[in-house]
């Protein structure tokens with residue numbers, strides 16, 4: 014192996030060769046800031062001294078304010094849990110205007126109307142702490158800040174009396190930018206136990222987020238007990254266990270099979286969670302999906318569909334969403350109103366989410382009841398029928414004093430009069446709704462979908478697709494420039510969504526949520542002008558420590574080294590830049606395939622490679638690997654930089670390095686979006702390469718990707734041919750794929766032919782695209798993709 018490697022220079026790397034490394038040479042990140050509050054407050058001023066927690070401290074609250082008293086009780090119980098310091102609460106009549114006394118933490122009702130319902134000011138000194146807020150929500154947020162002023166060990170919850178529990182003296186002014194700072198957890202696609210739901214709500218509170226959007230129903234499971242309709246959970250909460258299969262390759266329930274996988278929350282459990290959320294100042298917005306995403310309900314009560322069923326609860330992906338509630342039948346509304354009545358009794362929050370997304374209206378077109386309804390109501394089409402559906406539900410909710418929110422599809426066919434919109438397919442829906450005077454929560458897939466990959470997919474557990482790094486979440490601006498100041502008032506805030514098709518358990522839900530939750534929290538809370546990626550990064554180093562202490566399974570993807578290799582055609586040399594998304598003190602690497610460690614070469618400048626080699630790199634903090642070791646392989650071969658002539662052009666969407674993408678020495682990974690794959694839509698790959706002179710050949714290889722979820726199939730055959738003049742080609746061999754198109758996993762495969770010393774100047778590769786997605790495929794008849802990289806001529 015080693016003889017293959019030629020490291021091209023770089024003084025900086027040489028200086029840092031292992032023998033020269035001295036510990037004191039290891040650069041360190043600047044010391045983490047002493048005060049690291051996430052999300053960032055409006056202002057933080059460090060004052061001299063520290064306040065030390067002790068058992069003598071009294072937490073003083075105004076008399077006759079039970080809600081503030083509960084926050085104080087919560088505060089001291091958390092402190093006791095995290096620090097073993099037991100403090101006491103005393104109620105004092107605020108009229109007495111007790112002065113800041115020594116060894117007190119005082120909760121004062123603020124007289125400043127500018128503080129808002131959730132804002133607070135905090136003044137900590139060596140002797141006492143004073144918090145001012147309008148009410149419990151502000152005090153609660155102040156308490157979260159006090160926790161962050163303590164050493165991160167506090168978050169372990171394992172009382173450790175040995176530490177000095179100090180709080181730096183400071184003055185902090187703080188209030189949120191937006192009123193709605195939420196997160197959705199989908200408990201239908203996978204079920205999460207009540208204990209985790211409470212933990213999750215705690216995570217929101219820790220980040221000063223105030224809304225938990227509980228996605229309780231969907232095709233793959235109904236999760237809330239409804240007394241009047243017991244089959245919703247007897248039948249709808251359970252599906253056959255196909256967890257060993259890919260989400261989109263799960264066979265429906267067969268005759269005679271029992272559904273054993275799932276779960277639901279009893280009404281008592283829901284009440285327990287609601288009370289817990291209340292104690293953490295978090296509002297729960299339950300979602301009961303309609304008119305679509307409701308197969309679990311229809312499997313239980315098929316009479317509310319157009320066709321009458323029967324249906325089973327699907328154990329995996331369903332697309333399109335055709336089996337939906339029938340708005341032609343009166344009894345459908347009676348059913349939904351009964352269900353909602355029980356939901357309203359469980360959830361005291363004002364806002365109820367009714368879904369409304371992704372309804373395929375094909376069945377409504379065929380259904381005589383639906384058509385009769387369209388006629389009777391004078392509706393124009395099925396879009397208006399959906400709008401009729403939502404408006405009726407809204408009327409019901411409004412009559413009970415509640416407000417409706419739905420996904421942006423509820424705009425189609427006309428928005429219900431008082432509805433709020435959750436804008437997920439970009440921000441356009443939100444903009445349109447705000448312009449019509451409706452309230453909006455921004456949650457576009459581009460910045461808010463935590464089911465997307467947060468790092469290079471090759472190093473991540475399988476996700477639904479997409480790519481949403483921490484820095485991209487952090488960049489999000491919820492108020493579109495297209496809105497006037499008045500219209501902008503309708504932007505209530507921002508929300509991140511964790512859909513769980515690919516999130517099978519709680520620990521994985523944490524992995525997908527952390528650390529991106531910190532970024533979305535700051536987007537929702539902090540003043541726009543104070544949002545600063547570097548400042549956030551510095552504070553995140555402390556936040557990560559808190560996560561570690563709390564035992565949270567957070568992702569370290571931001572510390573994985575990204576490599577951006579680039580081939581220089583002239584020198585046939587690849588230049589590789591190494592970087593991490595979050596600042597790291599040092600990147601160390603190897604180029605001989607050996608795992609780099611804390612003593613490996615220190616990266617300072619781009620590396621240059623000329624021969625086949627594998628660069629591996631990792632980010633290190635004080636000798637410890639921060640993320641994972643990542644790698645890039647460079648294959649030197651005879652076609653390097655010799656742009657192929659393509660009979661059918663590659664798609665603009667998947668250019669994979671452009672002209673020389675197929676011959677740049679860099680191999681595509683299992684991710685079709687890694688920028689290295691060249692995509693051909695329905696077309697074949699027919700490439701001719703001119704080597705420039707007659708060349709002795711050993712082997713020709715072409716690599717392909719297979720990912721049927723993304724409509725990418727291996728070629729059916731690959732034909733290799735050579736020529737001396739570029740006109741007359743002699744076929745050497747046609748290699749057939751030995752992988753079934755149905756193969757459900759993502760795979761990369763090389764198709765090769767040995768040429769054993771033949772001479773030629775031109776090489777032709779013809780890979781046949783399967784053409785259309787086969788009839789068993791979820792997108793049967795759609796154009797299939799052929800993804801190629803790399804053509805290697807040796």
Ligand code: TNX
Pocket residue numbers: 370371420437462464477512513514
């Ligand atoms: C779209 S967001 C959906 C969900 C899926 C999600 C996966 C929305 C309103 N509908 O049903 O889980 O994409 O990313």
